[in-house]
Amino acid sequence: MAGKRRRLLEKLLERRSRGRLHFTLIDPDKTGPVEAGEIAARAAEAGSDAILVGGSIGVTFEETDGVVKAAKRSGLPVILFPGGHTNASRHADAVLFLTVMNSDNPYYIVQAQILGAPLALKLGLEAIPTSYIIVGYGGAAGFVARARPIPYEKPELAALHALAGAMMGGRIIYLEAGSGAPKPVPPEAVAASRKLVDAAGYGGEVLLTVGGGVRTPEAARMLAEAGADVLVTGTLAEESPGKLAEVVEAFKSA
Numbered sequence: 001m002a003g004k005r006r007r008l009l010e011k012l013l014e015r016r017s018r019g020r021l022h023f024t025l026i027d028p029d030k031t032g033p034v035e036a037g038e039i040a041a042r043a044a045e046a047g048s049d050a051i052l053v054g055g056s057i058g059v060t061f062e063e064t065d066g067v068v069k070a071a072k073r074s075g076l077p078v079i080l081f082p083g084g085h086t087n088a089s090r091h092a093d094a095v096l097f098l099t100v101m102n103s104d105n106p107y108y109i110v111q112a113q114i115l116g117a118p119l120a121l122k123l124g125l126e127a128i129p130t131s132y133i134i135v136g137y138g139g140a141a142g143f144v145a146r147a148r149p150i151p152y153e154k155p156e157l158a159a160l161h162a163l164a165g166a167m168m169g170g171r172i173i174y175l176e177a178g179s180g181a182p183k184p185v186p187p188e189a190v191a192a193s194r195k196l197v198d199a200a201g202y203g204g205e206v207l208l209t210v211g212g213g214v215r216t217p218e219a220a221r222m223l224a225e226a227g228a229d230v231l232v233t234g235t236l237a238e239e240s241p242g243k244l245a246e247v248v249e250a251f252k253s254a
């Protein structure tokens with residue numbers, strides 16, 4: 001039985017049982033509320049299932065609040081994707097309560113969570129346990145979180161992180177290439193993670209999520225075929241909004 005604390009997660013898992021999901025990421029440091037509202041509306045039209053709000057650098061409370069409120073008007077659930085414990089807003093539905101599995105810095109492994117927990121409680125945010133795994137390029141997220149990114153050509157290492165993430169209670173297992181990555185997480189890393197997580201019996205309980213550098217329907221299709229449950233795109237909605245629907249469709253229909 002889904003408790004109050006797991007409302008959105010249960011809804012997403014239930015929706016996943018009927019088909020793959022797509023999330024659109026908006027960074028409040030780069031995008032103001034007006035544009036965020038437009039992006040979220042376009043994302044809803046394109047078939048996105050949720051809006052993620054967050055960024056690695058320079059995001060203020062006010063910016064987060066403004067973007068979350070604007071994104072809510074799309075009717076989609078809005079989930080915080082925090083770069084640190086201060087990225088919070090009471091207007092969001094939930095927060096990816098994430099640990100950076102391959103960080104060297106205790107702040108990103110457990111301290112941000114300890115400092116963020118009372119904020120999530122006070123603001124009434126559902127905390128979705130998330131195992132965040134940075135692969136290859138890593139972008140600002142990888143640099144700021146002091147990750148040791150998993151090499152592109154080592155899918156078995158990504159899979160071990162994914163399995164450990166599921167065993168540690170992660171419900172979103174998030175393979176991240178970094179925003180603007182020159183190439184996405186390799187499908188081999190997704191496939192190896194899918195195989196191991198399923199073999200260990202976590203299949204229906206976790207959402208294997210992948211993001212960073214996905215710009216084409218072909219890339220989206222390959223990640224779907226490799227076994228991803230959720231695709232996240234950010235840059236696409238800002239830079240080539242016309243392509244967003246195509247990418248979402250390719251991912252969902254593969």
Ligand code: 1GP
Nearest residue numbers: 179180211212213234235
């Ligand atoms: C979400 O960081 C990504 O996982 C977003 O990446 O901006 O490259 O789509 P893009």
